[in-house]
Amino acid sequence: MGSLKRSFLEAIAAAAMLLALAADAAAVDTAEIKIGYLRRAEQMPAISLLDVAAPDAGLAGAELAIADNNTTGRFLNQKFSVTDVKLGPGEDPAAAVQRLGGEGISLVVTDLPADALLKAADAGRARGMLFFNAGAADDALRGEDCRAGIVHIAPPRSMLADGLAQYLVWKQWLKWVLVSGSHPEDKLFAAALKRAATRFGAKIVEEKEFEDKGGARQTDSGLAEVQRQIPLFTQGLPDYDVLLAADENAVFAAYLPYRTKAARPVAGSAGLSPASWDPSMEQWGATQLQNRFVKQFSRRMRPLDMQAWTAVRMIGEAVTRTKSAEARQVRDYILGASFELAAFKGRALTVRSWDLQLRQPILLSDGKNVVSISPQQGFLHPVSELDTLGYDKPETKCVLK
Numbered sequence: 001m002g003s004l005k006r007s008f009l010e011a012i013a014a015a016a017m018l019l020a021l022a023a024d025a026a027a028v029d030t031a032e033i034k035i036g037y038l039r040r041a042e043q044m045p046a047i048s049l050l051d052v053a054a055p056d057a058g059l060a061g062a063e064l065a066i067a068d069n070n071t072t073g074r075f076l077n078q079k080f081s082v083t084d085v086k087l088g089p090g091e092d093p094a095a096a097v098q099r100l101g102g103e104g105i106s107l108v109v110t111d112l113p114a115d116a117l118l119k120a121a122d123a124g125r126a127r128g129m130l131f132f133n134a135g136a137a138d139d140a141l142r143g144e145d146c147r148a149g150i151v152h153i154a155p156p157r158s159m160l161a162d163g164l165a166q167y168l169v170w171k172q173w174l175k176w177v178l179v180s181g182s183h184p185e186d187k188l189f190a191a192a193l194k195r196a197a198t199r200f201g202a203k204i205v206e207e208k209e210f211e212d213k214g215g216a217r218q219t220d221s222g223l224a225e226v227q228r229q230i231p232l233f234t235q236g237l238p239d240y241d242v243l244l245a246a247d248e249n250a251v252f253a254a255y256l257p258y259r260t261k262a263a264r265p266v267a268g269s270a271g272l273s274p275a276s277w278d279p280s281m282e283q284w285g286a287t288q289l290q291n292r293f294v295k296q297f298s299r300r301m302r303p304l305d306m307q308a309w310t311a312v313r314m315i316g317e318a319v320t321r322t323k324s325a326e327a328r329q330v331r332d333y334i335l336g337a338s339f340e341l342a343a344f345k346g347r348a349l350t351v352r353s354w355d356l357q358l359r360q361p362i363l364l365s366d367g368k369n370v371v372s373i374s375p376q377q378g379f380l381h382p383v384s385e386l387d388t389l390g391y392d393k394p395e396t397k398c399v400l401k
Contacts, residue, residue, distance in 0.1 A: 030077045030078070030079050031077060031078045031079065031325065032079055032081070033069075033073075033078060033079065033080045033081070033107075033315075033319055033325045034081055034082075034083060034103065034104060034105045034107075035062070035066070035080065035081070035082050035083070035105065035107050035108070035109060035312060035315060036082075036083050036085060036100040036105045036107070036108035036109065037058070037059055037062050037082050037083065037084045037085065037108070037109050037110075037111075037308070038085050038087070038093065038096060038097070038100070038108055038109070038110045038111070038112060038120060039058060039059065039084075039085070039086055039087070039110070039111040039112065039135070040086070040087050040111065040112060040113070040116070041086040041087060041088050041089070042089060043057075045249065045250050046250050047250050047251075047254040047255070048254055051250070051254075053304075054297075054299055054302075056297065057111075057302065057304050057305065058111045058134060058135065058304040058305060058307070058308040059082075059084055059308065060293070060296075060297045060299075060301075060305050060308075061293075061301065061304070061305030061306055061307065061308035061309035061310075061312075062082050062109055062308040062309065062311070062312045063082060063296075064292065064293055064296060064297075064305075064309055065308070065309040065310075065311075065312030065313045065316065066080050066081065066082050066312060067296075068313060068316065069312065069313065069315075069316030069319075069320075072316070072320055073316070073319075073320070076320060076323070078319060078320070080312075080315075080316060080319075082109075082312070083100065083103065083105060085099070085100065087112070087116070092119070093112060093116045093117075093119045093120040093123070094119050094120065094122070094123035095123075096120070097120045097123040097124045097129065098123060100124075100129075101124060101127040101129060105129075106124075106127065106128060106129045106130060106325075106326070106327040107129070107130055107132075107315050107325065107327055107330060108120070108124070108129060108130070108131050108132070109131075109132045109134050109153075109308055109311045109312060110131055110132065110133055110134060110135060110136075111134050111135030111304060111308070112133075112135060112136060113136060114136045114138040114140065114141055114145070117131070117133060117136050117141065117150065118141075118145060118147070121147045121149050121150050122147075124149065125147075125149055128327050128328060129149065129327055130149055130151065130327040130328075130330060130331050131147075131149055131150045131151070132150075132151050132153055132311035132314070132315070133150050133151065133152045133153060133154055134153045134154055134304065134307040134308045134310075134311050135154055135304060135307070136154060137154055137155065137156050137157045137160070138156065138157070138188065139156045139157055139158050139188070139192065139390075139391065141156070142156055142355040142356070142357050142390075142391065142396075142398060143355070143391065143396065143397040143398050144397045144398070146355055146356070146398035146399070146400055146401075147400070147401065148356075148400040148401055149331075150356060151311075151314075151331070151334065151351060151356045151358070152355070152356055152357045152358060153307045153308075153310050153311045153314075153358050154276065154304075154307050155274075155275075155276050155357075155358075155360060155362060155389075155390070156192075156357065156390055156391075157188055157189050157191075157192040158192045158195065158196075158389075158390045158391055159357075159360075159362060159389045159390035160189075160192070160274040160275070160362060161189070161192035161193045161195065161196040161274070162192075162196050162199065162200070162362075162374070162388065162389045162390060163274045163361075163362025163363075163364065163374035163375070163389055164193075164196070164244075164267060164268065164272070164273075164274040164362070164364060164374070165193070165196035165197060165199070165200045165202060166200060166374045166375060166376040166379050166388070166389075167272075167364055167371075167372050167374060167376055168202060168241075168242060168267065169200045169201060169202055169376075170376045170377070170378070173202075173241035173242045173265075174201065174202045174203060174241060175202070175203055175205050175238075175239065175240045175241045175242075176193075176197060176202055176203065176204050176205065176240060176241065176242055176243075176244050177204070177205060177206045177207075177208070177234075177237050177238075177240045177242075177243045177244065178190060178193060178194065178204050178206070178207045178208070178244045178246065179207075179208045179209070179210055179234075179243060179244070179245050179246070179247075179252075179253075179256070180207070180208075180209055180210070180245075180246040180247070181209070181210055181211075181212060181246060181247045181248070181249055181251050181252065181253075182209055182210070182211045182212050182251075183212065183248065183249045183251075185248040185249060186246045186247055186248055186249065187246075188248075189246040189248055189268070189269070190207075190246035193244055193246060193268065200379075205237075205238045205239070205240050206237050206238055206240065208233070210233070210247070210251065210252045212249065212251045212252075226255045226259065227259060229255075230255055230256060230259035230260060231259060231260065231261045232261075234256075234259075234260040234261045234262070235261040236261075237261070237262065240262075240264060241264065241265075242264060242265050242266070242267055243256060243260055243264055243265070243266050243267070244266075244267055244268040245266060245267070245268040245269040245270050245271070246268055246269060247268075247269040247270070248269065250269075253266075253268065253269035253270035254269075254270045255270075256270055256271065257270055257271050271366065272364055272365070272366055272371060273364070273365055273366075273367075274362045274363070274364055274374075275303045275362070275363055275365060276303045276306055276307055276360060276362070276363070277301065277302065277303045277305070277306035277307070277363060278303075278363050278365040278370050279300035279301060279302060280365065280368060280369050280370055281344070281363060281370055283344075283346065283370075284344050284345060284346045285344050286344040286345075289301070289344050293305065306343075310341065310343055310349070310358070313341060313343070314334055314341055314358075315330060317334075317339070317341060318330040318333040318334050318339070321333060321338075321339075334351050335351055335353055335356070339351065343360070345360060345361045345363075345373075346361060346373070347360075347361060347386065350384075352387070352393070354393045354396045354398055355391065355396050355398040355400075356400070357390065359384060359386040359387065359389075360386065361373050361374060361375070361386065362374045362375075362389060374389060375388050375389060
């Protein structure tokens, strides 16, 4: 009996040693998946203190997704990390890309303006790097300026405008006044809204421009001035159902609600606004994502955070499925028929093959709650209702290169 007991204990000890050796081998073989996060250092201005961007805007979403990837990755000997690179004013994005490439990073999430993103992508092409656009909404990036090495997570202006337009048309609010700012980005959003009106059967009955004349945005007399200025600016308009604002530089749109001459709703850059995400989103399990984000970062999750989270989760899903962090294999997988991503929006997200844009619902929020989610009921498509938002395959100007 003593001999049997001794043999049994020796067998346990041997098994424990084998497990320890296997664990050591696994630790040695752990795959390190480094993801770059390339962003601009300067922040967009804001009228409201509630809208001032957090210092970790976007990056926080990427870091939350890194934690999610590692939850699965530890069972597969995969360890994900993110390298944050901030570009100062005038700093060359191509040089930053070369530094990332030199560190062995070939998968990069970006929050850059369109011109900087193109420079970054062109600089990374020779190294076979793959970029995930989490910030730039320019339709040209998905059209005439498209690149085979850029996957677009941020919804373009056309997708945002179409999502908003579908709801307004569903409500039978068909007569629009369009007020656009004087900056180039404002004009691009205004063009997207005009395209959406034509596409879905609405009519723009008047267009106006609100010129940015500079000056202080917050003064002791500011509220009184705005209360006088906005009714004067919006008087004399033809009969309309809703006033649309195209103001991406946050100059005037937030001053429009409740101050227009006529009692009409405001939408676009203020009032009812389209976005990829909203801090109030709670359907389809979104509450647990929101709560984890608040616990880790002590603030609410905003669209840029969600776009960066989605990009990093897409990478994680591709690496897990293909067991490879090579950029070409990641790209091939997310463009393949088997890829889809659960992202707390009620539908599995996929990527359009013709312009590398992520298909996704568009949330319409009033700043407190999600009012509706597009595509709206009744807007049909032979492949996916999500393709009623933005440029469909027959409309694209993209030739991937």
